[in-house]
Amino acid sequence: xxxxxxxxxxxxxxxxxxxxxxxxxxxxxxxxxxxxxxxxxxxxxxxxxxxxxxxxxxxxxxxxxxxxxxxxxxxxxxxxxxxxxxxxxxxxxxxxxxxxxxxxxxxxxxxxxxxxxxxxxxxxxxxxxxxxxxxxxxxxxxxxxxxxxxxxxxxxxxxxxxxxxxxxxxxxxxxxxxxxxxxxxxxxxxxxxxxxxxxxxxxxxxxxxxxxxxxxxxxxxxxxxxxxxxxxxxxxxxxxxxxxxxxxxxxxxxxxxxxxxxxxxxxxxxxxxxxxxxxxxxxxxxxxxxxxxxxxxxxxxxxxxxxxxxxxxxxxxxxxxxxxxxxxxxxxxxxxxxxxxxxxxxxxxxxxxxxxxxxxxxxxxxxxxxxxxxxxxxxxxxxxxxxxxxxxxxxxxxxxxxxxxxxxxxxxxxxxxxxxxxxxxxxxxxxxxxxxxxxxxxxxx
Numbered sequence: 001x002x003x004x005x006x007x008x009x010x011x012x013x014x015x016x017x018x019x020x021x022x023x024x025x026x027x028x029x030x031x032x033x034x035x036x037x038x039x040x041x042x043x044x045x046x047x048x049x050x051x052x053x054x055x056x057x058x059x060x061x062x063x064x065x066x067x068x069x070x071x072x073x074x075x076x077x078x079x080x081x082x083x084x085x086x087x088x089x090x091x092x093x094x095x096x097x098x099x100x101x102x103x104x105x106x107x108x109x110x111x112x113x114x115x116x117x118x119x120x121x122x123x124x125x126x127x128x129x130x131x132x133x134x135x136x137x138x139x140x141x142x143x144x145x146x147x148x149x150x151x152x153x154x155x156x157x158x159x160x161x162x163x164x165x166x167x168x169x170x171x172x173x174x175x176x177x178x179x180x181x182x183x184x185x186x187x188x189x190x191x192x193x194x195x196x197x198x199x200x201x202x203x204x205x206x207x208x209x210x211x212x213x214x215x216x217x218x219x220x221x222x223x224x225x226x227x228x229x230x231x232x233x234x235x236x237x238x239x240x241x242x243x244x245x246x247x248x249x250x251x252x253x254x255x256x257x258x259x260x261x262x263x264x265x266x267x268x269x270x271x272x273x274x275x276x277x278x279x280x281x282x283x284x285x286x287x288x289x290x291x292x293x294x295x296x297x298x299x300x301x302x303x304x305x306x307x308x309x310x311x312x313x314x315x316x317x318x319x320x321x322x323x324x325x326x327x328x329x330x331x332x333x334x335x336x337x338x339x340x341x342x343x344x345x346x347x348x349x350x351x352x353x354x355x356x357x358x359x360x361x362x363x364x365x366x367x368x369x370x371x372x373x374x375x376x377x378x379x380x381x382x383x384x385x386x387x388x389x390x391x392x393x394x395x396x397x398x399x400x401x402x403x404x405x406x407x408x409x410x411x412x413x414x415x416x417x418x419x420x421x422x423x424x425x426x427x428x429x430x431x432x433x434x435x436x437x438x439x440x441x442x443x444x445x
Contacts, residue, residue, distance in 0.1 A: 005034050012053055019102035021322060024351055025109050026053055028365075032428035046444075048436045055108065057081040060101070061151040063129055065144045068137055077148050079127035079155055079163075082108040085438035088159055089125030090115055090374060090381075092166030095173065097132045104128060106322070107166075110346055111374070113431030114367040117406045120378035125161055127152070133168055134287060145176035153181050158189045158384070164377045165194040167321070170240070170284075171206075190384025193377035202380035203392040204399070205373075210244020210319070211396070212372015212403045213344040217315065218252065219407035220340060220362055223421070229253035234313040235272075236260040237320035238291050241344055241370070243280045245319060246272050258308035260320065261291035265308040268300045312336040318348035327352040334360055342369045354424060364423040367431065368406050375402045406430075 005027075012026050030049065037043045063075040078101060081089045091111040094104070104126045112124030131144055156163060165174055174194045181191055188200075195201035204211065218228055231254045235242045238259045246256045255271040259280070268276070276298060283293055295302035309316060309329035316333050318324050324345060330353045333341065341357045343349055343366035349357065357363035376399055383389055390398075406427075413433075414426020 001035055001038070004038070005030055008034070008049070016102075016105070019100075019105060021100075021102045021106040021347070022109065024323075025106040025347060028347075028351060028354070028424065029109070029113065029428050029432070032425040033432050036429050036432070042440065043436050046440055048439055051439065052083060052112065052432075052435065053109070055080050055082045055105065056084060057155075058101070058105075059127075059155055063131070063144065063148050063151070065140070065147040067140050067143075073144075075129050075131045075144070075148075077127070077129045077151060078104050079152060079161070080104050080108040080125060081155070081161055082124040082126070083112045083435060084123035085435050085442060086116060087121035087123050088157075089161035090122035090164070090377065091124060091126040092128075092164045093169045093173075093177075094126070094128035094166040095131045095133060095168035096128070097130050099128045099130045103322070107346055110367050112435060113428060114371045115374055115378075116431040116434045117368060117409060117427060118371050118375040118378060118402055119405060120375065120402075122162075122374065122378050122381075125163075126166075127163060128166065128169075131168070134289070138172070141173065142176045145173050146180040149177045149180040150184065152177075153184045156181075156191055158191050158381070162190065162377075162381060163192055164374070167239075170194075171196060190381050193380045195380070200380075200384050202376055202383055202395060203390070204395050205376050205380060206240045207244035207247060208376035208399060209241045209344065209370050209373030210246070211248045212375060212399055213241075213245055213317065213319075213342060213369045214248040214252065215372065215400050215403035216364060216369045216407055217317070217340065217342050219404055220342070220364060220423075223407075223411070224362070226339075227253070231255070231314040232257055232312070233315045233317060234258040234308045234311050236265070236308055236318045236324055237345070238280050238294070239284050239319075241373075242319040243277060243284070245317060245344060246277050246280070250277070254315070257313065258311055259291055259294060260308050262289050263292050264302055264304040264306050266291055266295045266300050266302050267308075267311055268294075268298065309333055313338055315340045315342070317342050317344050319344040320348070321345050322347040323350050325349045325353050327356055329353065330356045330360075344370050346370065358422055358424055362421075362423075364410070365427050368410055368423060368427040371406055372399055372403055375399055 059079040063077045108126035115122040340362040346366045409430035410426030413429040414422045
């Protein structure tokens, strides 16, 4: 089997040179599902795996815009429409200087399986730009978003491709993007999710990824006759995802003791709770990427240039970006008594870190853990199509049910021996089967 996986990956690497993030994402999936494909020759005969790793469409375009000094700036825009077998392409837009085609292909590829796991009719896609919002005025951000949409609008639509927000794309950016789309197409449709509540958005969407992640962790613990009550949790990041996770963890009786940013991490032994959680929204709005502001305001220790995985905890939840936890971090966490690691960021752990965590403790991958965000985006699409709005309680109940269903699917396909669950294997196979069967039904397209 190792030789089969290697032969497949050699071809992927040859056809996609230099795209290390994409290679890593494909490797993880292929290692999980290749044995399943060998046992189910219908997928092998139809070359489903060879087809699923190729995007159906990759769009690159220039984004010219004028800054406040009247100077012309040029960025690069992307949309990777990866797979539409079970529904319109669905996935976020990321505006960040680190954005490359490799990163967007890895995210789009992950999105195929994540969206499949939710049970909602959504395909996989991802997009964005290397635009950096730091130091930009609202007017500059508006002009950039409008220019970006002047090209993207040709390729998206409520039944074709429905983007959402991601890193660097929040409510403000979604508003600017939607306004230009509406002007260009002369129609008011649910072409973007993460919209404002007053114009088609869904309640609890900002909290959804964090809420869903906590619900998934809750299911993992209940499967071992444990609860969240009294558990010490370390989080990375301080944006919407970490904010939502901190809210729900507090509601369920856990204590959050760390947050982090590009500058380092804070340790709050009394717990990130109450007004401290609300302050995260102020930090996010300031657009300065400094978690040290929290340390100064609440007089807690700040560790410059370090990651929070050196802190003793029961549960660790990386919520920031890809590969933010490595094998040494996992070793350190296990040594200090950590019983569970849940990726909330996409591919938050390196491959070796994820492998070690799966062998030694409870571990679940981002495509399962963070699916709550896109699940509520899917619910927003439904509300837009029906021209209705559900209450927070209704959406939260549906989100909880979806996360429980995802967990059950991971257990179904990931049970490797008595009571031992390989959540990576379970998530990948469960996500693959639905998409693969749809591709078989639809022929060679």
